[in-house]
Amino acid sequence: MKNMFTDIAIIGGGASGLLCGCAISKRYLKDNKKVSVTIFEKQQRVGRKILSTGNGKCNLTNAYANSKNYHGSFARYVDNLFQRYSPSYVVECFKKIGLLCTEDSNGRVYPLCKQASAVLDVLRFENERNGVELVCDTDVIEIKKSKGLFEIITANGSYQAKSVVIATGGKAAPKLGSDVKIYNTLKKSGHTCKPLSPALCAVPVKSDVIKSLKGVRCDGDVTLLCNDKAVKKESGEIQFTENALSGICVFNLSGYINGGDKNNRYEINIDLLPDFSFTDVKKLLTGRISLYKNEVIENLFVGLFHKRIGLALLKQSGIKTLSDKCSTLSDKNIDRLCENIKSWRFTALPCDSFDNAQVTSGGISGSEIDCNTLESKLVKNLYFCGEVIDIYGDCGGYNLQFAFASALAVGDNI
Ligand SMILES: Cc1cc2nc3c(=O)[nH]c(=O)nc-3n(C[C@H](O)[C@H](O)[C@H](O)COP(=O)(O)OP(=O)(O)OC[C@H]3O[C@@H](n4cnc5c(N)ncnc54)[C@H](O)[C@@H]3O)c2cc1C
Incomplete structure (x- = not known):
């Protein structure tokens, strides 16, 4: 040496x-x-x-x-x-x-x-x-x-x-x-x-629809909830992977979950239309339903969201009869859809890999x-x-x- x-x-x-x-x-x-x-x-x-x-x-x-x-x-x-x-x-x-x-x-x-x-x-x-x-x-x-x-x-x-x-x-x-x-x-x-x-990594989530969204991207607000209390809110592009939410806005939430108390319950709330109030979203959906009244429910979100996001929202809102006409959607169905558009919840899990x-x-x-x-x-x-x-x-x-x-x-x- x-x-x-x-x-x-x-x-x-x-x-x-x-x-x-x-x-x-x-x-x-x-x-x-x-x-x-x-x-x-x-x-x-x-x-x-x-x-x-x-x-x-x-x-x-x-x-x-x-x-x-x-x-x-x-x-x-x-x-x-x-x-x-x-x-x-x-x-x-x-x-x-x-x-x-x-x-x-x-x-x-x-x-x-x-x-x-x-x-x-x-x-x-x-x-x-x-x-x-x-x-x-x-x-x-x-x-x-x-x-x-x-x-x-x-x-x-x-x-x-x-x-x-x-x-x-x-x-x-x-x-x-x-x-x-x-x-x-x-x-x-x-x-x-x-x-x-x-920290600054994707957040694994437990969800029935996450697999179907793999590869999809959309813009929106993401809010981290810890035991139902909002901790941090970010905006930007959300990326869906096979079992996780990703994208810079999600990265910025990850440190709180991974470094937090293991007994805490974390959820990520996605607002797909942050510039619209709940009432605006309801108006928007009601307008679409009247425009698309003879279309099948499967197509309700065409032109608004990525096709697979639309299908996932319908599934999460408990709407199974996708081949029925849009005009058959009930008020309850519409309210559930609006809730999910404004506050789509994913159970967030800690990631232990660096x-x-x-x-x-x-x-x-x-x-x-x-x-x-x-x-x-x-x-x-x-x-x-x-x-x-x-x-x-x-x-x-x-x-x-x-x-x-x-x-x-x-x-x-x-
Ligand atoms: C994929 C990726 C993208 C990123 N993009 C950005 C970005 O665009 N902007 C931004 O602000 N931050 C970014 N970061 C974070 C940023 O790179 C780090 O915060 C930054 O590099 C930290 O600098 P550092 O010198 O402390 O550590 P490092 O850059 O990690 O350097 C530490 C060095 O020490 C060496 N070392 C460790 N232990 C020993 C040892 N025992 N003996 C001898 N050598 C040792 C390592 O080999 C390493 O080369 C990114 C990180 C990653 C992983």
Whole structure:
């Protein structure tokens, strides 16, 4: 092994670790100080997850990010962090290292070239320019501290470092490198790891009609109910899979279910016509029934909903005589249909697999981390950035915004 000592060791060469490497090295180069920085990455290449973000386009921040978009014990410190490391500051930092960005109407920021690989490349180039050593294929198994120095035990031997940054991410999407063994070593040094659960993923549901809707998409409002109480409402495209509801609006509900009390009863309520009141929907249906009076009931929703959504609504409303004429529908039938259009209920089940989750709920407790410097309050010269901390954001660039902002804060304070 070439160099068994490094001033600063960054564990994890993902989004936060790579930007942290750039920020630290740039600062010390500016001050003309010779400080060695090494990034340890267990995979053969750094930043694999970045390549998969934003469907290959990388939604790297969101112009409107604030604490309301975040969950977990560090969420309350986010506004303070973003005062200094705002989304526009992050965009500016990327511009300085060669990446130009563009913002859509929802504040989502992407590289101008719409290639996630460009984000990874500019981070790699800047680290290389600044002399940061990237040590790949090196799994960090344990970190110990004695006599003011850290010992970083890897599968390939041990390193010593004066300071360590934990940028190992969470447990989500394990095929992209996620690994949780670092939490065990952190627990040994007294840190608390809040329970880990998958977030930003599809929500499995129990329903008689879900199978028949596989592959269908529609727009609407989704509301998460916990023991009949509304918890969170989102709007957007809902995607139906064989046994789950999916789509960004559903992803944003999933963390509450997966991380919630197992005894809670969760339901997802879909409003298929959010711009219509119940009375409007009733008027609409009555009008259709008079227009389609000689058509079979099966065709009642043609021109309004996807054919299979229409059939599922009829089934859920207990209407079995699909070959009868629309004119035979009773007032009770119409009321049931209106209820299901405005509030179509699905029993939601927790998902325990991290395979298809975008992020992890849980991680190192926010109360054990200095919210300005991101240094551990328990172990001096130990810093955290990114998803390893107990915080996650909604879909829309919020998770990378946190990864980058926290990395920049470490860079300025280490
Ligand atoms: C499919 C997908 C799409 C996403 N799209 C977006 C998006 O568009 N916008 C957005 O804001 N967020 C998105 N996210 C979430 C975002 O990618 C993460 O929140 C972000 O990457 C977290 O950065 P991180 O540096 O904390 O962790 P990671 O990026 O996960 O990096 C951690 C790195 O540490 C390495 N590592 C772990 N343990 C060890 C160890 N013991 N030794 C050495 N190395 C180790 C891992 O291999 C990994 O490379 C997406 C996530 C997924 C899975």
